[in-house]
Amino acid sequence: MEIFIVVLILLLSIVISNILSRLIPFVPVPLIQITFGIILGVLPTGIHMPLEPELFMVLFIAPLLYNDGKMTSREELWKIKSPVFLMSFGLVLATVLIVGYIIHFMIPDIPLSASFALAAILSPTDAVAVSSLSERIHLPEKIMTLLEGEALTNDASGLVAFKFAIAATVTGVFSFANAALSFFVIAVGGFLVGAVLALIIARLTAFIRRLGLEDATFHVLMQIISPFVIYLVSEELGLSGILAVVSGGIVYSLQSDYSEPIISKLKFVSRSTWSVLIFIINGLVFLILGLQIPDVMSVIFRDDTISNFKVLMYIVVISIVLILLRFIWVYSLWNEKWSVNESIEENPNRFLNSLLTSLAGVRGAITLAGAFSIPFYLENGQYFPQRDIIIFISAGVILLTIFIASFVLPLLVKNKNIEADKNSSKLNQQALKSVMNAAIRLINDETNQENKLAASSLINVCEKIKNDNPIDKEDIKLTIEDRKIEKDIFLLGIRAERKEVRRLLSDNKIPPATYEKIDNSLTKVENCLSKPPIIETLNRMDSIKNFISKFLKKQLNVNPINIKDIKKIKVLTSKAAIYAIKEQINDTNKKASLAVIDHYNDIIRRLTTFTIGEDINNVNKQRSKLHLKALQAERDQVQSLLQNNEINRETALKLRNFINYMEATAIEEQSF
Structure with missing residues (x-):
């Protein structure tokens, strides 16, 4: 029971930290989660x-790196293979030697071999921290690809160097030739074993699928256990489990590219499952990191033989040296073609790009996990x-590098992105197409004989939106610049509709049940037009309430509402809304007002042109049901684009506002 309570507290902390990140967007989620971890560790009953x-490595790091291997762009990574290799292996070696000597010079009590061990464990950047920061900091695409490629591979080189340095400290024996040969075997062997195991797993699942087992749960479970199997087998063979899971993820993505279209639904379920899993593991990594900080600090601060000020200065100096060495390394080896991105920047700035790459090299949980693996005895x-000091310095460097990246990088990136403003429209268009394509994929997956007419209609709408680009163009009704005015006009129309339906109720022209149906529909549309996140939750509660209400009415044999009457009333309320909007048109809101009037005229036209029959009602219901599912797919895609650093928060907000607008329309259609 105690373990369950701990897990529940950690999961709740993840949820709360992500809510707080929306309220205080200038503070990144990793820092909030680390802070939560520290608080939970400090509390008396914590x-x-x-x-x-x-x-820790097998349970958290293995699946995260496996997923990163799957998601990393192979084409982009291959284009910059040289800098990735130089950063992952050359920079790690330079860090071990240079920073190791500096640490030994500053702290003579730490032997040179142990200083090399500390430098080695500080050398790898953390893929989890890099990807988490990328949600908030919009770095240029090529720099982000370089950072991701480096983080995926330098863990192995840093940890191998760390193990050799620790072994030299413990035994007092070191052979450079043996170390170099072992390093090559461990790294290359791990990469090959991971690729082979991933290939075997892929072939096995394909064979099982050919036997007729198409159960999505089984296949997703096979994918989830893959990184654990790959990591454990590689480590058991004495090879790099980290490189093994990375190569396994890459091989999986290659296999996925050539999979049959028949398993598209399986891919959708897999993406959703991995999304939740990675969200939880990411949060747990930083929470666990925060939980270690109080114990690490207490050991040092309670020791009277150690100067707290000196140790803190060691952290600052070592962090600065790491950033400075990284900057010199990147700047001296920089090739302009590494950062050229025709859609973003035409004249790459070598100094600024090198500085961004240097500051973005944050350390994370792998560094602390490595430090904790130091043995207690020789x-x-x-x-x-000096084991305690080594662990304390590792934790301090992690916090300081994350802090610097969180608050300094946004200032530099903001200035850099001024040059990219002229291309923002193009990027918005690409993002919108990606979102609409996600909706189209969902609709295609959900299409069957019963709803094919509704599906075809929705796909046509999505294709039209892709071509019109409503989040940037100024000559169509869904312009972002007019969004607030248009929402206000729409809300005015809803108030006019509500006033009209109340008049009909007071004149005894409609029964109370019909009034309640229409009023609830108007409330839902109202919420969608200007809803904060809490309203989304309330909407889900409304859905549950409506289900219970329908169930009770069925059990009590309450007479159903006549859909024809609802449609006639909707025509009357729409006319009332048009009249109210026309009464307040001026030069400022004319464009937005006409757009909303067009919306109401379209409703009237559809309700009065066609004969209302079962077929039309069925198509409308199917269309509304598909539309709401497609909107959720669009929201998921926006979040994915934001997490993968393909759009910034401003673009994400535009897309979400647009989706809210479309949802209001869908809910309104659902009511008649």
Whole structure:
């Protein structure tokens, strides 16, 4: 029961931290989650979770890196393979040697081999931290690809160098030739074993599918256990489990590209499952990182033989040296074609790009997990020298690099993105197409013989939106600049509709049940036009309430509402809305007012032109049902684009406003 309570608290902390990140967007989620972890660890009845490095790596890091391997653009990564190699291996080696000597010079009590170990564990950037920061910081695409490629591969080189340095400290023996050969075997062997295992798993699942087992749950479960199997087998063979899961993820994505179209629904379920899984694991990684901080700090701050000020200065100096060395390395090896992105920047700035790449090299949980894996004793039975200080410095560098990246990078990127404003329309258009394509994929997956007419109609709407680009053009009704005015006009129309339906009720022209039906529909549309996140939750509650209401009415044999009467009343309320809007038209709101009037005229035209029959009603119901599902797919795609750093928050807000507008229309259609 205690374990369940701890897990529940951690999951609630993840939810709350993401809500807070919306309220205070200038603070990134990782910092909020680390802070939550620290608070949970400091409380008298708080959570105390000792970090077990091996379990942490296989349980959290393996699936995260596997997923990163799947999601990383192989084409873009291949184009910059040279800088990725130089950053992942060359920079790690330079960091171990240069920073190691500096650490030993500053802290003579730490032996040179142990100093190399500390430098080695500080050398790898953290893929989890990089991807988390990318949700908020819109770095240029090529720089982000470089950072992701580096983070995927330098973990292995850093950890291997760390293990050799620790072994040299513990045993007092070191051979450069043996270390170099072992490094090559561990790295290349891990990569190959991961690829082979992923290929075997892919072939096995394909064979099972050919036997007729198309159960999505089974296949998704196979995908989820894949990174754990790959990591454990590779580590058992004495190879790099990290490189193994990365290569396994890449091979999986290659296999997925050539999979049969028949499993498109399976891919959709898989994407959704992995999205939830990665969301939870990401949050747990930073929470667990925060939980370790109080214990790490207490060991140092309670030791009277250690100067707290000196240790804090060590953290600052080492962090600055890491950033400076990284900047010099990147700047000296920079090739302009690495950063050229025709859609974003025409004249790459070598200094600024090098600075961005340097500051974005944040350290994360892998560094702390490695530090905690340092043994307590040497081979001769003595305590490992300055183990507590090494762990404390590792934790401090992690926090400081995340803090610098979180608050300094946005200032630099903001200035850099001024040059890209002229291309924002093109990027918005690409994002909108991606969102509409997600909706089309969902509609195609849900299409059957019963709803094919409704599906075809919705797909045509999506294609028209893709071509019109309503989030940037100024000559169509859904212009972003007129969005607020248009929403106000729409709300005015809804108030006029509500006033008209109340008049009909007071004149006894409609029964109370019909009034309630229409009023509820208007309330839902009202919420969609200007809803904060809490309203979305309330809408879900409304859905439950409506289900219960329908069930009770069925059990009590309440007479159903005549749909023909509803449609006639909707025509009357729409005319009332048009009249109210025309009464307040002026030069400022004319464009938005005419757009909303067109919307109401379209409703009247559709309700009065066609004969209302069962077929039409069925098509409308199917269309509304599909439309709401497609809108959720659009929201998921917007979130995915934001998380993958393909759009910034401003574009995401535009897209979400547009989707809310479309949802209001869908809900309104659902009511008649």
